[in-house]
Amino acid sequence: MGRWVTRGHSVAEQVRRGEVAPVYCLYGEEEYRRDQALNQLLDALLTEGARDLNLDQIRPGEPGMPSILGSARTLPFLASRRVVLIRGVEDLSKEQQEDLLAYLNDPSPTSCLVLTGKRLDLRTRLAAAIQKKGILLRFDRLEADSVKESLMATAKEQGIRLQPEAISLLMALVGDDFRQLIYNVEKAALFVGERKEISAKDIEALVGETRVRSIFQLTDAVSGRDLDLALRCLTSLLGSGEEPLAVLGMLARQIRLLIQAKALQEQATPVSRMTHVLGLPPRVVAALAEHSASRSWQQLTGAIQSLSRADLAIKTGKAESPVVLSGLVWGLCRV
Structure with a gap:
């Protein structure tokens, strides 16, 4: 049967x-x-x-x-x-x-x-x-397009329209943790109230401008191998009460974006097309293309393995989260 x-x-x-x-x-x-x-x-x-x-x-x-x-x-x-x-x-x-x-x-x-x-x-x-x-x-991790559809469906169930720019910003800030993404959409729906539409400005207001800036600085610094800036951003985020697993999710998303960018580059995909595929602004895609070109597939595979080990260490309590994340950021900036 x-x-x-x-x-x-x-x-x-x-x-x-x-x-x-x-x-x-x-x-x-x-x-x-x-x-x-x-x-x-x-x-x-x-x-x-x-x-x-x-x-x-x-x-x-x-x-x-x-x-x-x-x-x-x-x-x-x-x-x-x-x-x-x-x-x-x-x-x-x-x-x-x-x-x-x-x-x-x-x-x-x-x-x-x-x-x-x-x-x-x-x-x-x-x-x-x-x-x-x-x-x-x-239950595999959803592809980006499926995540976006699910988030829009979640908002629609509550009578709210979720603007595409809001989805892109939310995914950039939260990473690929689906539970956190759904939670933030539900929180944003309460935030906008009778307006019935969630914009990128609403997401930024919920998250906080300082946190938004620190998150993007962290992921950009890791992509660009700027260890000093990455560690300072990490310290700022954790000091402001950011959840360690949320930070891990942001870093994981950034490495996956680098992998996608490298794969598209090897297919001779122009940046204009990569912008559409990745659903990110041209400036961000251009930086991803530059940073992914300087990394080998072996280095990117090793980064994924490092993320997996950090995830296990944090969830099992084998080591203090700040220590795990600091070691992870150091390693990611060295690959």
């Missing part, structure tokens, strides 16, 4: 129709949409009143967590099914994966496994078994 469904709300609709798979796996880097789909699925699988007694949440590797198989084999209480939610599918041990494989050969008709996480190796036997027995949902 294995199926591959691309949209989270489709799965929830199937469950409401009584089509319940023994296992679901929601994975991918786009956390906001993944969490949305997970909440929709859980709402469809269990009523709010049944969750306390029939929802087990397990994080592999954490001490004191109940057994996955023990939870899955437990009968539901005053409900039609029991749900076992496993957060962090990438952290499952080999033994736990083998246990799940054995379970999926004979799943309980009154239990449903839901796995979620950032990564899933599709080459593993577990991934093959999930695809055969249940449903896989993959």
